[in-house]
Amino acid sequence: MRIVTGGIAQETNTFQWQPTTLADFERLGFGGVARGAEILALEGTGTVYGGAVAEARRLGVELVPTTYGGVMPGGRVARAAYDALAEEILTGVRAALPVDGVLLVLHGAMALADADDAEGPLLAAVREIVGPGVPIVAPLDLHTNLSDEMVAVADGLVGYKEYPHVDMPQTGAAALRMLVATIRGEIRPAMAFARLPLIVPNQAMVTTWQSPLKDAIDRARELEREPGVVAATVLGGFPFADVPFAGVSTIVVTDGDTALARRSADELAAICWAQRDDFAVRPTPIGEAIAAAMAAPAGSVHVLADIADSGASGTAGDGTAILRGLIEAGARSAAVAQIMDAEAVAACAAAGVGSEISLTVGGKHDGLHGPPLSVTGRVRLIHEGSFPLAGPMGAGTMASRGRTAVLEIGGPGGIELQLTELRGHPHDLNYFRAFGIEPTERRILVLKSAAHFRAAFEPIATRVVEVDAPGISSPKLTGFAYERLRRPIYPLDAEAWWERETKP
Numbered sequence: 427m428r429i430v431t432g433g434i435a436q437e438t439n440t441f442q443w444q445p446t447t448l449a450d451f452e453r454l455g456f457g458g459v460a461r462g463a464e465i466l467a468l469e470g471t472g473t474v475y476g477g478a479v480a481e482a483r484r485l486g487v488e489l490v491p492t493t494y495g496g497v498m499p500g501g502r503v504a505r506a507a508y509d510a511l512a513e514e515i516l517t518g519v520r521a522a523l524p525v526d527g528v529l530l531v532l533h534g535a536m537a538l539a540d541a542d543d544a545e546g547p548l549l550a551a552v553r554e555i556v557g558p559g560v561p562i563v564a565p566l567d568l569h570t571n572l573s574d575e576m577v578a579v580a581d582g583l584v585g586y587k588e589y590p591h592v593d594m595p596q597t598g599a600a601a602l603r604m605l606v607a608t609i610r611g612e613i614r615p616a617m618a619f620a621r622l623p624l625i626v627p628n629q630a631m632v633t634t635w636q637s638p639l640k641d642a643i644d645r646a647r648e649l650e651r652e653p654g655v656v657a658a659t660v661l662g663g664f665p666f667a668d669v670p671f672a673g674v675s676t677i678v679v680t681d682g683d684t685a686l687a688r689r690s691a692d693e694l695a696a697i698c699w700a701q702r703d704d705f706a707v708r709p710t711p712i713g714e715a716i717a718a719a720m721a722a723p724a725g726s727v728h729v730l731a732d733i734a735d736s737g738a739s740g741t742a743g744d745g746t747a748i749l750r751g752l753i754e755a756g757a758r759s760a761a762v763a764q765i766m767d768a769e770a771v772a773a774c775a776a777a778g779v780g781s782e783i784s785l786t787v788g789g790k791h792d793g794l795h796g797p798p799l800s801v802t803g804r805v806r807l808i809h810e811g812s813f814p815l816a817g818p819m820g821a822g823t824m825a826s827r828g829r830t831a832v833l834e835i836g837g838p839g840g841i842e843l844q845l846t847e848l849r850g851h852p853h854d855l856n857y858f859r860a861f862g863i864e865p866t867e868r869r870i871l872v873l874k875s876a877a878h879f880r881a882a883f884e885p886i887a888t889r890v891v892e893v894d895a896p897g898i899s900s901p902k903l904t905g906f907a908y909e910r911l912r913r914p915i916y917p918l919d920a921e922a923w924w925e926r927e928t929k930p
């Protein structure tokens with residue numbers, strides 16, 4: 427049995443003006459394009475391929491790798507970048523023929539400069555090559571904005587059930603198993619989906635606590651244990667995408683039972699719809715969060731999550747509002763990961779380690795995350811920027827934010843500010859440890875992360891606080907100027923109505 431595989435994975439924040447380029451995909455540790463055997467070498471890592479490659483080996487099937495490009499979330503993907511990667515994948519699929527199946531690894535919320543849906547057309551292009559008789563299965567991110575075309579073209583879709591996404595390997599393995607069972611004729615996938623008129627903030631999708639989305643995901647796990655159900659998925663969607671089909675959706679794959687798939691997809695959607703008011707997130711004012719952290723007993727670790735400027739939601743990560751609050755409050759034992767500012771990094775490097783320097787940091791990318799802030803500090807470290815991830819998410823892979831400077835504000839024991847050349851996604855303890863900062867020994871950790879940080883930081887945190895700062899990943903969705911999103915939609919339009927709901 428031969429299964430050809432490849433894919434493109436990016437999550438698009440359409441409120442980010444800066445396009446995502448091929449150079450971004452190719453940048454090691456920020457993105458990364460794996461080709462041929464490099465895909466198979468991902469076996470065992472905390473990634474989708476980490477599980478899919480291992481499962482293929484276990485089942486004794488041959489995986490024929492093409493190209494897989496993944497990159498940090500960001501702005502719409504440049505057409506040239508998509509075309510180049512897609513062409514590599516399609517050429518690889520053609521060269522691999524004849525094949526028994528296709529495993530296409532996608533994110534599910536990628537938009538192009540000139541197209542709201544990237545995944546549907548990619549699936550369709552693969553279908554055109556392999557024909558109608560060869561099954562195509564795709565694993566998806568929980569933040570997928572599901573398009574009609576994706577469902578129409580794929581034979582099977584299955585999404586992550588955890589946020590933070592600690593189950594990427596399990597999802598890759600599940601997709602591979604579904605594909606192999608289909609090829610062997612053990613199952614005949616029948617798929618149905620439901621899309622709610624509902625967008626919800628990321629924080630209400632977290633599964634480390636009983637979030638509104640988790641209630642539906644728990645039911646999906648139960649459904650998967652019932653006879654005839656192959657996979658049940660609840661997708662929270664990605665709300666910072668101004669595309670017509672953004673939002674919460676569900677997908678159920680059964681063994682040949684279309685009615686069961688339809689009924690189950692609707693049941694999962696109904697659980698979310700019934701709780702639509704509970705998805706609202708009310709972040710804590712900056713001053714309140716800092717004061718509580720400073721008043722906490724010695725040894726406390728307060729994580730202040732800058733959820734509105736989350737690199738993993740495609741923001742620049744150069745917001746200054748919380749740093750300003752720390753300085754004004756005279757905070758001590760605080761570490762900030764991070765502020766993207768290549769100019770500031772260059773200034774620190776030019777001054778040299780040990781130098782005292784005054785400069786403005788952050789707020790330069792789009793002016794939506796607080797204005798540039800004047801600071802004075804001592805340059806403590808210049809680092810080339812790449813380091814291994816300890817996990818649980820992405821364990822065994824490398825991260826990079828480009829050259830990084832640590833600036834110490836307020837003297838020893840004050841505020842340790844990381845300045846980086848590239849956007850970052852501080853979801854791993856090594857985002858501090860690699861730069862000589864021990865996170866368990868700091869009173870305040872500021873993380874520009876929506877929720878992924880929880881996997882590594884909840885275990886060391888006394889308290890996690892979602893802070894109310896400005897930005898293009900803010901949970902206050904009514905503040906976004908949507909133009910392409912379908913309407914009416916909740917919570918933007920109170921009159922939004924799900925057509926499958928039985929009217930009272």
Ligand SMILES: [Zn+2]
Binds near residue numbers: 567568
């Ligand atoms: Zn995601």
